[in-house]
Amino acid sequence: RAAALGATAALLVGGGHAVEVPFGINLFFTEAAEGSSFNRYIEVYNGGLFIAELDQFAFPNVANKPTMEGEWEYWNSFAEGIQLKPGQVYVIAHSSANETILARANETNDYLSNGDDGFQLVYGNETDYAVLDSIGDFMGDPGWGWTVCGMEKATKDHTLVRKSGILAGNSGNWSMSAGMNADDCEWIILPKNNWSDLGKFDGIVNLPTLPPTTTTEEPDDVTSTTTWMPRLSEVDGGLPPSVIQKAPPGKDMRWTYVPGSEPDDSVLDDSASGASPAIGWLLALLLVLSTAAGQHR
DSSP states (O other): OOOOOSSSSSEEEOSSSSEETTTTEEEEEEEEEEEEOOOEEEEEEEESSSOEEEGEOOOOOOOSSSTTTOOSBBBOOTTTTEOTTTOEEEEETTTTTOOOHHTSSSSOOOOSSSSOOEEEEEOOOOEEEEEEEEOOOOOOOOOOOOBTTBBBTTTSEEEEEEOOOOOOOOOHHHHHHHHOTTTTSEEEEEEOOOOHHHHHHHOOOOOOOOOBBSSSSOOTTTTOEEEEEEEEGSSSSOOOTTTOOOOOOOOOOOEEEEESOOOOGSSSTTTTTOOOHHHHHHHHHHHHHHHHHHOOO
């Protein structure tokens, strides 16, 4: 599922009111393990454009059958002052897990799922929040665990790894994420105590299309129809300088403007069709003169 962030902030209902998720925020679960003994963990990935302040997020859960269907029972906050950069993962593990897991853990929590406890990843506070992702649901006791990719009780005695082509969370739609078979689900199911993918995710940072905005501060050689677009690499949080928004072939001329720079630092699309009017008139005049000269020979 190639979900992408839109140009405006998303409104996702999760708590008492709809919560506005800031543009460029895109955290989701990429791994969850329930193995022997206390070998349990969940992994969160930042697939957004900006650094995420984790104390603005939480991972609430229910234990077995929830007290009230659809609502969380336990509100789990991330450690304060933690930042997660784009492309990084954050691992929450049981404090008594295997040393291999703990070596990659960023924090511990002793109330992780034993297969039948639903978890959500949310943005906001206990009253008002937006659901970004979920593993399991809050709709009742699933028995030993949930069916994933057609495999019964897959959330117990297995490690779930998100497919690398998944670009965003399921917004609380667990059944869609779990799918019906190995092809339409969002997960890869590994055997119990297989932690080979722990601490990494082969995903990509989500690149939304930014809407062009017209400006009156145009250089002399830009027509009135020209629009300016911010270069993503200059946005706080940053992306590689090679990531530049440009017009597709055959479309109107677009400039890629670096905020705070001079116009001559901008990049003009080579395939742009909006050539300068002065050049157009000059070419037309030369054509007329050439034609006239040929007729008088």
